[in-house]
Amino acid sequence: MVKIAVLGCGRIGVMHARNIANHPRASLATVFDIYQPAADKVAAELGVKTSKSIEEILANPEVDAILIATSTNTHADILEMAVAAGKPILCEKPIDLSLERVNACYEKIRHSSVPIMLGFVRRFDPGHRATRDAVRRGDVGELHQVVITSRDPAMAPDAYIRVSGGIFRDMTIHDFDMARFMLGEEPTEVFATGSRLVNPALMNELQDYDTVLVTLTTASGKQCVITNSRQAVYGYDQRVEALGTLGLASSQNRKNHEATLHTQAFTERSEPYQNFFIERYSEAFAAEISEFVDAIEHKRAPEVGFADGRLALMLAEAALKSAQTGRVVHMSEMG
Ligand SMILES: NC(=O)c1ccc[n+]([C@@H]2O[C@H](COP(=O)([O-])OP(=O)(O)OC[C@H]3O[C@@H](n4cnc5c(N)ncnc54)[C@H](O)[C@@H]3O)[C@@H](O)[C@H]2O)c1
Missing domain, CATH: 3.30.360.10 (Dihydrodipicolinate Reductase; domain 2)
Structure with missing residues (x-):
C-alpha cells in the first residue's frame, strides 16, 4: 500500500482523497487544509486523521507520498518542500501561473530523483x-x-x-x-x-x-x-x-x-x-492515481511530469x- 497524504480539501482534493481511499494499492494517510473545516469534513467521511501543517506531513514517516490539490499559487512552494523531504508528489495543474516561478522551481529540484507527476488527467x-x-x-x-x-x-x-x-x-x-x-x-x-x-x-x-x-x-x-x-x-x-x-x-x-x-x-x-x-x-x-502508485512501486518516473507542466x-x-x-x-x- 502506498500511503498518500492529500493537501488541499477543496473541489478536487476531496475527489482525489476518495479515489485514494478506494484504490486497491493506495491508502489515504492524512489530509490537510488551511481551512480546517474542509479537512475535518473529508477526514470524517473517509476515517482518517487531519494534519496540522505541511511540515508535519512531510516529517511523518507514515506518509509515503503527497498529492497537492491546494490553490495554484501554493504549488511551487509545496513542491520544493516535498522534494527536499524526499516525498513523491502528484501535483495538480498548473505548477504555477508564472513561467518565471516554474523555471525557478525547476532550478531547485532538477537534480533530485524524487518522482514528480503532473495532474494532466485527460x-x-x-x-x-x-x-x-x-x-x-x-x-x-x-x-x-x-x-x-x-x-x-x-x-x-x-x-x-x-x-x-x-x-x-x-x-x-x-x-x-x-x-x-x-x-x-x-x-x-x-x-x-x-x-x-x-x-x-x-x-x-x-x-x-x-x-x-x-x-x-x-x-x-x-x-x-x-x-x-x-x-x-x-x-x-x-x-x-x-x-x-x-x-x-x-x-x-x-x-x-x-x-x-x-x-x-x-x-x-x-x-x-x-x-x-x-x-x-x-x-x-482514478487511472491517474494508479499511474502515480505504479511509478512509486516500481521506482520509475511517472508518465507525465514537471517538464510536461512547464x-x-x-x-x-x-x-x-x-x-x-x-x-x-x-x-x-x-x-
Ligand atoms: N486536473 C483538473 O482537471 C483540475 C480541475 C480543477 C482544479 N484543478 C487544480 O486543482 C487545484 C485546486 O483547485 P480546486 O478547484 O479544488 O480549488 P478549491 O479552491 O476548491 O480548493 C483549494 C483548497 O486548497 C486549500 N488551500 C489553499 N492554500 C492552502 C495551503 N497553503 N495549504 C493547505 N490548503 C490550502 C483551500 O483552503 C481550499 O480548500 C488548482 O490548482 C486547480 O488548478 C485541476
Whole structure:
C-alpha cells in the first residue's frame, strides 16, 4: 500500500482523497487544509486523521507520498518542500501561473530523483488514450492533423475567473498537454485568437478571453487546432480527433448511457453529456492515481511530469502573446 497524504480539501482534493481511499494499492494517510473545516469534513467521511501543517506531513514517516490539490499559487512552494523531504508528489495543474516561478522551481529540484507527476488527467481518459494509442500504432497512417474541442458547460464564477491566470493558463493548458500527447512532436509555432463573447464586461476588465482558437504546428508540419469556449449550453464538450493518411481516430463525449429515444417528433434523443470534469473524467482521475502508485512501486518516473507542466505553460504563454499581438509566435522566442 502506498500511503498518500492529500493537501488541499477543496473541489478536487476531496475527489482525489476518495479515489485514494478506494484504490486497491493506495491508502489515504492524512489530509490537510488551511481551512480546517474542509479537512475535518473529508477526514470524517473517509476515517482518517487531519494534519496540522505541511511540515508535519512531510516529517511523518507514515506518509509515503503527497498529492497537492491546494490553490495554484501554493504549488511551487509545496513542491520544493516535498522534494527536499524526499516525498513523491502528484501535483495538480498548473505548477504555477508564472513561467518565471516554474523555471525557478525547476532550478531547485532538477537534480533530485524524487518522482514528480503532473495532474494532466485527460491523458488517462480511456477514449483519449485509445486515440493516442491508435495514432502511435500507425492505425491512421502518418498523422497530419489533430483537432481538440474543449468547452465548459458554463462560465465559472467571477471570483474564480479573476484569479485563474486567464483562459490559456487555466483552461487551454489541458489542451496544450493533450496536443503534445497526441502529436508526439513538440509544436514549434503557435497562432491564437481570443474573443470576449460570453461575458464581455468581465473579459474586458481582466483583458482575458472567454472564446479562443489556437493553431499549433510542429517542425514536420503536423497541425493541431484547439477550440475553447467558457460556455457551451449543451454541456461539457470534450472531443479529440486525429487525422492521418490511412484514416481518423477520435474520442467522443460521454453520456451516462447510450440509449436513444425515437418518436414522431424527434430521432435519437439521448442523455445529455456528463456534467463537468469530475463526472466526465472520473475514470481518468482514478487511472491517474494508479499511474502515480505504479511509478512509486516500481521506482520509475511517472508518465507525465514537471517538464510536461512547464512545456504546457510555455505554450500557454506563447498563445497569449499571439492573441495579444495578432502574429505567429515561434516557440524559440519563449526561451
Ligand atoms: N486536473 C483538473 O482537471 C483540475 C480541475 C480543477 C482544479 N484543478 C487544480 O486543482 C487545484 C485546486 O483547485 P480546486 O478547484 O479544488 O480549488 P478549491 O479552491 O476548491 O480548493 C483549494 C483548497 O486548497 C486549500 N488551500 C489553499 N492554500 C492552502 C495551503 N497553503 N495549504 C493547505 N490548503 C490550502 C483551500 O483552503 C481550499 O480548500 C488548482 O490548482 C486547480 O488548478 C485541476
